[in-house]
Amino acid sequence: MGNWLERNIIEPGKLPLLLALGAFVLTFVITRVITRLIRAGRGPFRNVKAGGLHIHHVVPGVVLTIIGGFGAVGPRQGVSSGVFAVVFGIGAGLVLDEFALILHLDDVYWTEEGRKSVEVVVITAALVGLVLAGFAPFGVNDLSSEELHDRGAVIATVVVNFLFSLLALSKGKTRTAIFGVIVPLIAMVGAIRLARPGSLWARRLYRRRPRSRARAGLRAYHHDRRWARLSRRAQDWIGGKPDSQGMRLPDRRS
Secondary structure: OHHHHHHHOOOOOOHHHHHHHHHHHHHHHHHHHHHHHHHHOOOOOOOOEEOOEEOOOHHHHHHHHHHHHHHHHOOOOOOHHHHHHHHHHHHHHHHHHOHHHHHHOOOOOOOHHHHHHHHHHHHHHHHHHHHHOOOOHHHHHHOOHHHHOOHHHHHHHHHHHHHHHHHHHHOOOHHHHHHHHHOHHHHHHHHHOOOOOOOHHHHHHOOOOHHHHHHHHHHHHHHHHHHHHHHHHHHHHHHOOOOOOOOOOOOOOO
16 A cells, blocks of 8 residues: 555655654644543543643653654664654644643643644644655755756755745744745745844844834734734634633643
8 A cells, every 4th residue: 555655646755754744633633622622621531640640642742752753763664664654743743732831831722822832733734745745955856966966056055045044034034934944935035025023133234224124013013914813813723712811721631
């Protein structure tokens, strides 16, 4: 089955990555469904506790990620590569679903800060999907076979595209910089456009340029007004709506 998929649907060698991505997305979806049911007090699911200690699902996620990761890089035969890829994908889904908890070292799952988990999961799935679609980091996939044999051309391409991503990041455009690693044109656009207020670029280079500072603030305002509400609605639909401020429910999920 795996050989047939690699011959007819995906590029050779990418089946484990496809399996890992599928397991990752499915695990995240199932986990969110279960936690939302627990939050609403419906269904047979309950929090996992041991001796009064609430066991967050990031804990088994870390264990599965370690098992799948070491299993994937170790000696393997036959279907074992696919099995370890699925194990890794499940573990990564559980871990990144609580990314905000790890980042803040606090149970922020159902708070505004918890939206970071949904955003990280979506970005991760999108990046892996782009790699499966044939994109390579820093535009290496755009090089011809002759250019790939020229070490200097490869290094120059990687360095230039890396600088575009770095510039976009310094301008406060994190998502643009991340996706620009896979699709350099995105990073190039982010590097050329005005920086966001408060970014490293704006603090250093717009300090004595009030017109640029004002234009950057106005552009950021219009951008956020146009897209922030849509982004929040999408995050609420995917991960559940956060609690109202000051109404954190730290124990109503697994």
